[in-house]
Amino acid sequence: MIVRIMGEGQVRVDDTHLAELNKLDDDLLAEMESGDEDGFRRTLTALLDAVRRLGTPLPDAALEPSDLILPSSDATLEEVRELLTDEGLIPG
Template sequence: MIVRIMGEGQVRLAESHLADLNKLDDELLAEMEKGDGPGFRRTLQALLARVRDLGVPLPDDSLEPSELILPSPDATLEEVRDLLSDDGLIPG
C-alpha cells in the first residue's frame, strides 16, 4: 500500500502493519473527541513516526496513487478532523 504523508512524500507500507497503526489511530480519535490538544499532537507524531519506521520511502521523482493520505506533522486538530472518515485516518 502506498501512503502519503502530506508535505513529506510517499512510503510503501505492508498492509500487515495496519492493525498496529490502528491502535494509534484509535488513540488519536479519542484525543480529538476530548479536545486533548497535547495528546493529539503527541499521538499524531507517534503515528507518523511509526509509518516512517515501517514504510519504505519511494524516490522523490516517483508519483504513485496514494491509497492512504495522512496529515502533515504540523497539522492542526481542525485540519485532521477534515481528513477523517468513519474509520479514522487508518482504514479498518
C-alpha cells in the same frame, strides 16, 4: 499500501503493520473527540514516526496512487478533523 504524508512524500508500508497503525489511529480519534490537544499532538507524532519507521520511502519522482493520506506533523487538531472519515484516518 502506499501512504502519503502531506508535505513529505510517499512511503510503502507492508499490510502486516496495519494493526499497529490502526491502534494509533484509534487513539488519535479518541483524543480528537475529547479535544485533548496534547494527546493529539503526541499520537499524531507517533503515527507519523511509525509510518516512517515501518515503511520504505518511494523516490520523489514516483507517483503512485496513495491508499492513505496522513497530515503533516504540524497539522492542527481542526485540520485533521477535516481529513477524517467515519473510520478515522486509516480505513479498517
